[in-house]
Amino acid sequence: MENNDHNDKEFSRRNFFKAATVGLGTAIAFLLGYPLIDSIAGKGKIFINKTYAMLTSVKNIPNSFSPVKKPSKFGFTKVDQDAFIKTNIQEDVWVVKKPDEELTAFSPICPHLGCRYKWNQDQELFICPCHNSVFTIEGKVISGPAPRGLDTLPTEIKSGDMLYVLYERFELGVPQKIIIGY
Numbered sequence: 001m002e003n004n005d006h007n008d009k010e011f012s013r014r015n016f017f018k019a020a021t022v023g024l025g026t027a028i029a030f031l032l033g034y035p036l037i038d039s040i041a042g043k044g045k046i047f048i049n050k051t052y053a054m055l056t057s058v059k060n061i062p063n064s065f066s067p068v069k070k071p072s073k074f075g076f077t078k079v080d081q082d083a084f085i086k087t088n089i090q091e092d093v094w095v096v097k098k099p100d101e102e103l104t105a106f107s108p109i110c111p112h113l114g115c116r117y118k119w120n121q122d123q124e125l126f127i128c129p130c131h132n133s134v135f136t137i138e139g140k141v142i143s144g145p146a147p148r149g150l151d152t153l154p155t156e157i158k159s160g161d162m163l164y165v166l167y168e169r170f171e172l173g174v175p176q177k178i179i180i181g182y
C-alpha cells in the first residue's frame with residue numbers, strides 16, 4: 001500500500017515536471033521564434049500598433065486654398081513596436097483643408113522610393129527632392145517616376161474638434177496603395 005502511494009506521488013511529480021518542461025520550452029520557442037515567424041509570415045509587416053495619433057484642433061488648421069495654396073504639416077510621437085521592443089518615433093503628416101472644411105491627411109513619404117517630399121510655395125506643388133516627382137496639393141502625381149499619387153491616411157475627429165490620424169506605411173514603387181504596416 002505504502003509502495004503504491006509512493007509510486008502515485010512519483011508518477012504525478014514526473015508528469016508535473018514533464019508538463020512544466022514542455023510549457024517552458026514552448027514559451028522560449030515563441031519568444032525566440034516570434035520575430036522570425038512574424039517576418040516570414042507577415043513579410044515584415046507590423047500590424048500591432050494600430051492606434052490613432054492626436055494632431056491638433058480642427059479650428060487650428062488653416063484653409064489650404066486661400067489666400068494662397070498652402071498645406072499644413074503636423075508632427076506627433078508614435079510608438080513603434082518591433083517584436084517586443086518599443087521605440088518612440090517623431091513623425092509628421094501633411095494636412096490639406098478645403099474651403100468646405102474637408103480634411104485630407106497625406107503620408108509624408110514619397111510613394112516612389114520613400115523620400116520625404118516637400119511643399120514648394122513658389123510653384124504651389126509638392127516636390128520630391130530625390131527624383132523630382134511632382135504632386136498637386138490634392139496629392140495627384142503630375143510628373144516624375146512616382147507610380148501613384150500621395151498616400152492618404154485615415155483620419156477621425158474625436159472629442160468634438162480634435163483631429164486624429166492613423167499613420168500607415170505603404171509599399172513603395174507600385175501603382176496600388178498597399179498597406180504594409182503602421
Ligand code: FES
Nearest residue numbers: 110112113128131
Ligand atoms: S523617392 Fe520621391 S521621386 Fe523618387
